[in-house]
Amino acid sequence: MKHIYKFSIVLLTVFTFIGCNVDDDDSVTVLPMKELTASLSQQVDVIRIADDATSYDLVINFSEALPSYSTIEYSLDGGATTTSSASSGDNTLVIPIAFDEDKFYRDVVLSDFIVVNAAARRFSTSITGNSSLRIARQGTIFAAPGSVEITVTWSDSSKDLDIFLIEGNQDLGGALLDDSQGTNTTTEQVVLSADEEGVFSLFMYEWSSDYPVDYEINYVFEDGQVLSFDSNITSDSFQFTMSKSNDGAQMICYINKIE
Secondary structure, three states, X not given: OHHHHXXXXXXXXXXXXXXXXXXXXXXXXXXXXXXXXXXXXXXXOEEEEOOXXXXXXXXXXXXXXXXXXXXXXXXXXXXOOEEEEEOOOOOEEEEEEEOOOOOOEEEEEEEEEEEOOOOOOOEEEEEOOOOEXXXXXXXXXXXXXXXXXXXXXXXXXXOOEEEEXXXXXXXXXXXXXXXXXXXXXXXXXXXXXXXXXEEEEEEEEXXXXXXXXXXXXXXXXXOOOEEEEEEEEOOOEEEEEEEXXXXXXXXXXXXXXXX
């Protein structure tokens, strides 16, 4: 009986010693969270693209190579959320933004950055910097609502340009909204009124058909913005079109030089 008692004490001592060793050896080190960020490569409010562009590659930069499959959630022009994905090891993501012919600008809003198993890998994710921007064609103006003054000037006083602002897209049968047919001058001006919306065209000719004529045209907006072009006319013809719409406290105009 004494032997059994001693044996029990020995076993209790051994297990107690082993238990202490296990507790000491199995302590876990928790790694700190590491921040992984996504950001627009261009931190601007508006990106300008060519008037004839059909798409634009929007670039997203990551603060380091991605540890796993990831997605960026975004929306276009206030529409439904969509996603674009990147793979493990990627440092950037390119999102193609389509521009149809009738699209003068696109509004992009980034809403989320998701990395698969981010928590398990001890990553926290976020979008830094601007989360939204506008991509616009060069000829697009965002201005305060109001009228638009269109002024044509030329340097050769022997020439006599006349200009006509017509409703519609290069339609000589469209309503004449304003015209300027001065004599002994090197400046003509027409005005598109504040309440007009739609598509409008500027028809021009040299009164005696004495072509060509180099000229400058300025579109002046009520908030002080000016869009200018240097151009040349070689025959009686439409020279520019202009699309105009009012969006609340903002007027959106797209001005296109007819080639």
